[in-house]
Amino acid sequence: MINKKFLLAGRPVGRPISDDDFEYKEEETREINDGELLLENMVIEFQPAQKGWMENISNYVAPLEIGDVMRCSGIARVLDSKSEKFKKGDIVSGQTCWQTHPILNEEDIEIIEDTDMPTAYLGALGGTGLTAYFGVTKISKPNPGDTVIVTGAAGGVGSLAGQIFKIAGCKVYGIAGGKEKCEMLINEFGFDGAIDYKSQDLNESLSKLCPNGADIVYDNVGGRILNDCLLHLALNARIAICGIISRHKTDNMNFGPENYSNLIFKRATMQGFLMLDYMSETASARSKMKKWIEDGKLICKEDLREGFENAPDTLKGLFDGKNKGKQLLKITN
Ligand SMILES: NC(=O)c1ccc[n+]([C@@H]2O[C@H](COP(=O)([O-])OP(=O)(O)OC[C@H]3O[C@@H](n4cnc5c(N)ncnc54)[C@H](OP(=O)(O)O)[C@@H]3O)[C@@H](O)[C@H]2O)c1
Numbered sequence: 088m089i090n091k092k093f094l095l096a097g098r099p100v101g102r103p104i105s106d107d108d109f110e111y112k113e114e115e116t117r118e119i120n121d122g123e124l125l126l127e128n129m130v131i132e133f134q135p136a137q138k139g140w141m142e143n144i145s146n147y148v149a150p151l152e153i154g155d156v157m158r159c160s161g162i163a164r165v166l167d168s169k170s171e172k173f174k175k176g177d178i179v180s181g182q183t184c185w186q187t188h189p190i191l192n193e194e195d196i197e198i199i200e201d202t203d204m205p206t207a208y209l210g211a212l213g214g215t216g217l218t219a220y221f222g223v224t225k226i227s228k229p230n231p232g233d234t235v236i237v238t239g240a241a242g243g244v245g246s247l248a249g250q251i252f253k254i255a256g257c258k259v260y261g262i263a264g265g266k267e268k269c270e271m272l273i274n275e276f277g278f279d280g281a282i283d284y285k286s287q288d289l290n291e292s293l294s295k296l297c298p299n300g301a302d303i304v305y306d307n308v309g310g311r312i313l314n315d316c317l318l319h320l321a322l323n324a325r326i327a328i329c330g331i332i333s334r335h336k337t338d339n340m341n342f343g344p345e346n347y348s349n350l351i352f353k354r355a356t357m358q359g360f361l362m363l364d365y366m367s368e369t370a371s372a373r374s375k376m377k378k379w380i381e382d383g384k385l386i387c388k389e390d391l392r393e394g395f396e397n398a399p400d401t402l403k404g405l406f407d408g409k410n411k412g413k414q415l416l417k418i419t420n
Pocket residue numbers: 133134135136214215218239240241242243244245262263264265268307308312328329330331332333334336360361362363405406407408409410411412413414
């Protein structure tokens with residue numbers, strides 16, 4: 088069987104990702120050993136952190152070396168198994184990477200029992216949903232009636248975080264790029280308002296939507312958008328620093344939050360977090376989120392592209408705001 092794969096070939100530090108950062112290769116799959124499984128990758132997920140792994144400038148995960156298969160999570164079908172725990176035909180999730188036929192060890196995969204919603208294990212019930220859930224419950228600590236601003240609100244994490252704040256009884260305003268995304272926030276996800284940062288003046292719009300300031304800012308983007316939000320805080324505000332996708336544009340790579348002095352006047356707390364710190368609580372978080380999905384309280388919007396050859400382009404698209412909700416790529420049915 089032929090395994091098609093994309094290897095890391097370049098490090099996009101201080102510049103956008105380019106096609107030359109990947110090398111495409113085809114290779115015959117090897118025999119599997121005891122405890123291993125041959126998989127058929129079905130759907131893979133994309134997240135901005137992948138660019139950070141390519142750059143190799145953060146040290147919170149194992150380094151991704153030049154020549155390694157590009158890292159990502161995915162869901163896959165078991166084609167062959169030398170493990171007691173999994174059988175041919177099982178649907179599993181794990182770090183399947185950018186390849187069509189991964190071979191993984193039984194320790195590194197998880198069975199998906201809910202085969203009626205397998206892709207949710209890459210979105211709302213996977214790392215994206217858990218990031219939103221823990222960022223809301225552990226860092227933001229919402230109270231009913233709180234005013235919340237979510238940045239990067241139409242992406243995977245932002246759209247889920249906003250909905251979880253709504254479930255907690257907050258007033259939620261989202262910031263996203265473009266009219267269509269802003270309408271989606273209000274009409275599909277139930278946000279109370281939205282600001283298109285590409286065409287509207289952010290400061291003016293925040294003053295109108297949150298005249299008394301925000302009790303919580305859930306920030307996925309950093310840079311100038313975070314800086315503007317810091318001018319619109321209520322007393323004792325909490326700012327959850329989830330991500331800094333704006334840094335990937337070279338023009339504001341080193342942009343700092345000049346308005347941080349407002350943290351003093353508003354006695355505010357700004358806290359970064361990693362979803363990985365709360366992995367021991369995955370089961371209970373997942374069961375809550377699953378119930379919300381089943382009850383129709385949480386919509387897990389997936390942006391599903393198709394075709395393995397489109398993996399590099401799909402990743403690049405995150406940094407141009409091409410995705411609505413969680414970005415996935417279907418490799419096979
Ligand atoms: N702390 C953690 O443990 C953890 C875990 C997972 C993810 N994260 C972080 O959470 C954030 C969101 O992740 P995600 O998976 O939800 O991302 P996503 O779905 O891929 O969202 C990406 C969105 O970010 C927006 N964006 C891109 N460049 C931007 C810029 N220069 N300024 C403002 N917005 C920009 C775009 O939407 P627009 O069209 O609206 O611009 C794009 O659609 C990322 O920063 C990610 O690294 C953190």
